[in-house]
Amino acid sequence: MAKKDFELTWKEIPVGSIVHEPGNASEYQTGDWRSQMPVLDKAKCVKCGICYRFCPEPCIVKDDEGYYVADLFYCKGCGICAYECPKDAITIVKEEH
Amino acid sequence: MSTLNTLQKLKDAGELFMPGHRACIGCGEVLAMRQVCKALGKDIIIANATGCMEIISSPFPTTNWNVPWIHALFENTAAVASGVESGLDAMRRKGRGPSQDVTVVAMGGDGSTFDIGLQSLSGALERGHNFIYVCFDNEGYMNTGIQRSSATPYGASTTTSPVGKNSIGQTTQKKDMPLIALAHHIPYIATCTPAHPTDLAKKIKKAKEIKGPAYIHVFSPCPTGWGTDSDVAIELCRLAVDTGVFPLGECVHGTYALTKHIKDLKPIRDYMKLQRRFRHLSDDVIDQIQAQVRAHYAVVRSKCGVVTN
Amino acid sequence: MAKRVGAEGSFAVAEAVRLADTDVVAAYPITPQTHIVERLSEMVADGELKANFIYVESEHSAMSACLGSAAVGARTFTSTAGQGLELMHEVLYLASSMRLPIVMAVADRALSGPLNVWGDHSDAMATRECGWIQYFGENAQEVFDLTLCAFKIAEHHDVLFPVMVHMDGFHVSHVVEPYLLPDKEELGDFLPPIDYPYPLDPNKPITMGAFAPPAVYSECRKAQDVAVNSTHGTIENVWNEFAKRFGRQYKPIETHKTEDAETILVSIGSFNQMAGVAVDKLRSEGKKVGLVRIRLWRPFPLQAFRQAVKSAKNVVVFERSMTYGGTVGPVCAEVKSALYGIKDAPRIMDFIGGLGGRDMSPKQFEALFKRAQEIFDKNLDIQYETIGVRE
Known part of the structure; x- marks a missing residue:
């Protein structure tokens, strides 16, 4: 785990302020930006992966059964997956906070 | 943290740009960028201009990048990429540097491409560096709060081309950036959108294979700046292509081709009505824009050897 | 070879x-x-x-x-x-x-x-x-x-x-x-x-x-x-x-005849060559004068500079650029900042010249040395003067 910006002392700044750990921003949770979430109806899903193709995060990956599922840790709830799903298998549901 | 082992699965799927980035909800540009990166593959070095894609992906001490990436300034990305390419080339000749072939990629938005970075881009294209320049065109300075650029289309309302008693919004025509790139006689130029991912991947791969500079222009809808719902980025790309606003094509060693030929252009209204930035326009102005789009498409068609109606 | x-x-x-x-x-x-x-x-x-x-x-x-x-x-x-x-x-x-x-x-x-x-x-x-x-x-x-x-x-x-x-x-x-x-x-x-x-x-x-x-x-x-x-x-x-x-030695601060110097000229770049000739001439006239050449400008060699000028009563800076609206030229500002507050700090005068290719001769450095003495002796409240401009 990388230290947070406000935790770093000047002595801990790497030469050139280089970030040496690839992809470490993935510790940041973007899922809490969300006010609505995608819900997959597995009965309609044909596992085509179009939702994954068009996910801007990307946060949609295959689960053990081969269904494409949004990881809610990252999903911002844009709804593109639902809009683009050729089988209308994804619905966007308002979330209560 | 996530429970689906998401990051590993994404890496296994060849994703080079990781989630947890700060792009707006439904951003079409970041979607386009990750498609471009995936098509490029991991043996790349990216020089990224200041702008949305830079700021959303690199809050020190973290990064969303899984590939070597350098950001310096707004207007110098093509020059930085020139140095990367020349440095690698010189070292390779002397038996140093990475052992594999490395593709050098410069990326910028329309602000850094059409406007402030046009000179450094022109220089890099003219010098013939073996690199790919990718312009993610969201038609304005979105990162600084939706100001007009020379890529903002006629009639669009932005914070610096606002609608007022004496103005309909942007009063100038969008600069034809791919044509400017073409004027450098570079071997490869293509236009793409994230709604046509197979086409996009094919063009990126072509750009990678062809030696010399390649210019890739990617249409990148911006829900925040264009005033759209968050789920229509892909729909907007499709409509932009199908209405003739953004023709999909390429030019290989001077030979033009439309990669998606639209026989019957959809009405421009279909595209505009999804966007708040055009909502103020009168029917007269929309008709005028419609005529311009058709005329422009006809020119493109004729260049591509397709007979106009 | x-x-x-x-x-x-x-x-x-x-x-x-x-x-x-x-x-x-x-x-x-x-x-x-x-x-x-x-x-x-x-x-x-x-x-x-x-x-x-x-x-x-x-x-x-x-x-x-x-x-x-x-x-x-x-x-x-x-x-x-x-x-x-x-x-x-x-x-x-x-x-x-x-x-x-x-x-x-x-x-x-x-x-x-x-x-x-x-x-x-x-x-x-x-x-x-x-x-x-x-x-x-x-x-x-x-x-x-x-x-x-x-x-x-x-x-x-x-x-x-x-x-x-x-x-x-x-x-x-x-x-x-x-x-x-x-x-x-x-x-x-x-x-x-x-x-x-x-x-x-x-x-x-x-x-x-x-x-x-x-x-x-x-x-x-x-x-x-x-x-x-x-x-x-x-x-x-x-x-x-x-x-x-x-066999050629470079130092961040280089000195010429500064050991017993009461007045030290400070310069940077090609001025040093003329200033050095002027120092030799003034020495032959019995003046206790030396030269400090700033070779390393950034990072500024603070201690070495202080050491080099520590025994001087007067420091005269020659430099080739202005700071519009500032108190002195940039080199002199650095010099003043370096020497401010040290024990027996010298008096400091700044001369700005050689602008835009204007030549400076050793004779001018000699004259300016004398002008600085005058300013110090009369206690004039002058921070810097521009060299050789037509009035």
């Missing part, structure tokens, strides 16, 4: 770049730097220098290309002057904050306007906050030696900062002088191959140029400030090693 050759400063710099087996040169022509890039172009065309020369379309792109080249680990050189250095300005900060070991020779030139292509230090002084190591050479031999050393210093893992080698436009860049040019054999292992530790490489992806929010920007700046201030030791070590091998 070293051979004695006659060449202008520009060509001497080019020879150093060639001997360093530089990988990439990215430069744009500008007077009075042009002879450097012309000579390097010839060397590349003849295969004497196996570098890629990037013929950029501006100095902004020159420095930007240098960033990219240095970031992949290539030995990188550029050169500019005056307006060119100003056009690079914002990129210079990136080179230092990213810790990229770029070497740049600057044929110092006046800044517009009015347009003037001749020598002074306006450009060098405008870049003094950019985080580069900056030092000055006064003749062909010095700029050759110091350019060679610049690669070794910049690329040293305890340094990793870009280095600017300054030489006064025309007075050094274009004056033909004899100098000793060593060959590869004599160079030996003085300059090892570049081994930049953090190159952009797909086999080990890093992110360079991440943005720092307010929560960490200050820490980044402090880290850089401490790092540049801790390069003094390496700079001196490299110069000492150079002296051992080639």
Whole structure:
């Protein structure tokens, strides 16, 4: 785990302020930006992966059964997956906070 | 943290740009960028201009990048990429540097491409560096709060081309950036959108294979700046292509081709009505824009050897 | 074996770049730097220098290309002057904050306007906050030696900062002088191959140029400030090693007849040559006067400078640029800041001249020494005077 910006002392700044750990921003949770979430109806899903193709995060990956599922840790709830799903298998549901 | 082992699965799927980035909800540009990166593959070095894609992906001490990436300034990305390419080339000749072939990629938005970075881009294209320049065109300075650029289309309302008693919004025509790139006689130029991912991947791969500079222009809808719902980025790309606003094509060693030929252009209204930035326009102005789009498409068609109606 | 050759400063710099087996040169022509890039172009065309020369379309792109080249680990050189250095300005900060070991020779030139292509230090002084190591050479031999050393210093893992080698436009860049040019054999292992530790490489992806929010920007700046201030030791070590091998010694602060001097002249760049002649003349007249030449300008050698002037009653600064609206010129401001508050601090007077290529003779330095005495003796409240302007 990388230290947070406000935790770093000047002595801990790497030469050139280089970030040496690839992809470490993935510790940041973007899922809490969300006010609505995608819900997959597995009965309609044909596992085509179009939702994954068009996910801007990307946060949609295959689960053990081969269904494409949004990881809610990252999903911002844009709804593109639902809009683009050729089988209308994804619905966007308002979330209560 | 996530429970689906998401990051590993994404890496296994060849994703080079990781989630947890700060792009707006439904951003079409970041979607386009990750498609471009995936098509490029991991043996790349990216020089990224200041702008949305830079700021959303690199809050020190973290990064969303899984590939070597350098950001310096707004207007110098093509020059930085020139140095990367020349440095690698010189070292390779002397038996140093990475052992594999490395593709050098410069990326910028329309602000850094059409406007402030046009000179450094022109220089890099003219010098013939073996690199790919990718312009993610969201038609304005979105990162600084939706100001007009020379890529903002006629009639669009932005914070610096606002609608007022004496103005309909942007009063100038969008600069034809791919044509400017073409004027450098570079071997490869293509236009793409994230709604046509197979086409996009094919063009990126072509750009990678062809030696010399390649210019890739990617249409990148911006829900925040264009005033759209968050789920229509892909729909907007499709409509932009199908209405003739953004023709999909390429030019290989001077030979033009439309990669998606639209026989019957959809009405421009279909595209505009999804966007708040055009909502103020009168029917007269929309008709005028419609005529311009058709005329422009006809020119493109004729260049591509397709007979106009 | 070293051979004695006659060449202008520009060509001497080019020879150093060639001997360093530089990988990439990215430069744009500008007077009075042009002879450097012309000579390097010839060397590349003849295969004497196996570098890629990037013929950029501006100095902004020159420095930007240098960033990219240095970031992949290539030995990188550029050169500019005056307006060119100003056009690079914002990129210079990136080179230092990213810790990229770029070497740049600057044929110092006046800044517009009015347009003037001749020598002074306006450009060098405008870049003094950019985080580069900056030092000055006064003749062909010095700029050759110091350019060679610049690669070794910049690329040293305890340094990793870009280095600017300054030489006064025309007075050094274009004056033909004899100098000793060593060959590869004599160079030996003085300059090892570049081994930049953090190159952009797909086999080990890093992110360079991440943005720092307010929560960490200050820490980044402090880290850089401490790092540049801790390069003094390496700079001196490299110069000492150079002296051992080639017999020519460079120091951050160099002195001439200062031991018992009551008045010390302080100067920088090619002024030193004339000031030195003036000091010898004044000494022959019995005046207790000496000269301190500031060779290393950034990071400023504070302790060495204090040591060099500590016994003087008077310090007279000569410099080649103005600070519009400031209290004194930039060199004098540094000098005052360095000496303020020390015990028995000397009185300080600043003379600004040699602007835009205006020649200065040793006689003028003698006269100004006397003018300074007058100002000190009469206790006049004068901070600086501009030399030789028609009233």
